Amino acid sequence: SQQGEEDPQALSIQEGENATMNCSYKTSINNLQWYRQNSGRGLVHLILIRSNEREKHSGRLRVTLDTSKKSSSLLITASRAADTASYFCATVAILTGGGNKLTFGTGTQLKVEL
Amino acid sequence: KAGVTQTPRYLIKTRGQQVTLSCSPISGHRSVSWYQQTPGQGLQFLFEYFSETQRNKGNFPGRFSGRQFSNSRSEMNVSTLELGDSALYLCASSLGDREGHEQYFGPGTRLTVT
Numbered sequence: 001s002q003q004g005e006e007d008p009q010a011l012s013i014q015e016g017e018n019a020t021m022n023c024s025y026k027t028s029i030n031n032l033q034w035y036r037q038n039s040g041r042g043l044v045h046l047i048l049i050r051s052n053e054r055e056k057h058s059g060r061l062r063v064t065l066d067t068s069k070k071s072s073s074l075l076i077t078a079s080r081a082a083d084t085a086s087y088f089c090a091t092v093a094i095l096t097g098g099g100n101k102l103t104f105g106t107g108t109q110l111k112v113e114l
Numbered sequence: 115k116a117g118v119t120q121t122p123r124y125l126i127k128t129r130g131q132q133v134t135l136s137c138s139p140i141s142g143h144r145s146v147s148w149y150q151q152t153p154g155q156g157l158q159f160l161f162e163y164f165s166e167t168q169r170n171k172g173n174f175p176g177r178f179s180g181r182q183f184s185n186s187r188s189e190m191n192v193s194t195l196e197l198g199d200s201a202l203y204l205c206a207s208s209l210g211d212r213e214g215h216e217q218y219f220g221p222g223t224r225l226t227v228t
Contacts, residue, residue: 030214040151040202042118042219088157092214099170100145100208100217104157 006089006105014113019076021108023089024069030092032065033102034074037086046074046087079112086110116141118207118220126226132193135223137205139186145169145210146188147217148180151202160203163188164210192225200227 007022025032031050035043049056049065049072056063062075076083086109090102119138127133139146147170148160159172163182180190186207192199202224206217 033216035219040222040224042204042221043206045216045218048216090157095170098211099162099164100147100206100210100214101159101162101170101172102147102149102157102206102217103159104149106156 006087006108008108009106010109010111012111012113013079015079015081017079017112019079019083019110019112021074021087021089021110023072023074023105025072025089025091025103025105026070027091027093029067032063032072033090033092034061034063034072035088035090035104037088037107039085043088076110079110081112081114084110084112118205118218120203120205120220120223122223123221124224124226126228127195128228129195129197131195132191133195133225135190135203135205135225137188137190137207137220139188139205139207140218143207143209143218144186145208146182146186147206147208148188148190149204149206150174151204151222152200157204160190195227197227199225201225 033048034046037043060077065072086107088107089105145164147162162170166182177193182188202222204222206219208215208217
């Protein structure tokens with residue numbers, strides 16, 4: 001089962017605008033990660049934020065995490081046509097035996113138009 | 115470093131048959147995880163292997179199984195295929211320590227069951 005929801009399900013913006021995607025999850029986490037997927041291909045890791053962090057930046061990406069509300073947001077600034085893709089948040093729970101089980105959200109389809 | 119490779123990339127099988135998918139992780143990565151992606155259920159975790167042992171398992175029937183070899187390469191097997199098994203199967207590799215590192219995904223194997 002999926003961890004939670006992403007909002008919006010789809011987003012269409014003009015090149016140069018900012019895109020914000022939100023993710024909610026249900027259980028306690030070790031960290032939260034964002035991935036991008038182009039046209040049903042493999043996922044590409046974008047950024048990881050740990051449960052004790054509140055904000056993280058990587059290039060044009062800014063991620064926030066609010067563990068009290070069990071939510072995260074991904075902001076892409078100055079979007080480009082090449083940013084057109086599906087974006088997924090994924091949580092990593094704290095597992096007794098360790099491990100890397102990613103629980104994905106439902107995804108946001110971003111379309112950046114010229 | 116070479117990325118994660120998956121073979122075959124596309125596969126068409128008939129109901130009742132079985133299938134084996136292969137995944138070669140990034141050199142040095144000891145954890146390999148498998149995910150199923152369908153339009154209806156999204157991205158779902160199948161299982162994770164670490165040092166040839168299954169460390170975590172998702173909620174899939176016993177028809178789905180896997181294994182990992184001493185060189186960290188992994189195979190996934192689905193027996194008695196059903197139409198609902200049609201999906202994109204993604205494998206991901208990571209360092210596999212307890213910190214829940216980012217995962218690196220292969221391009222996926224698209225399985226169609228007719």
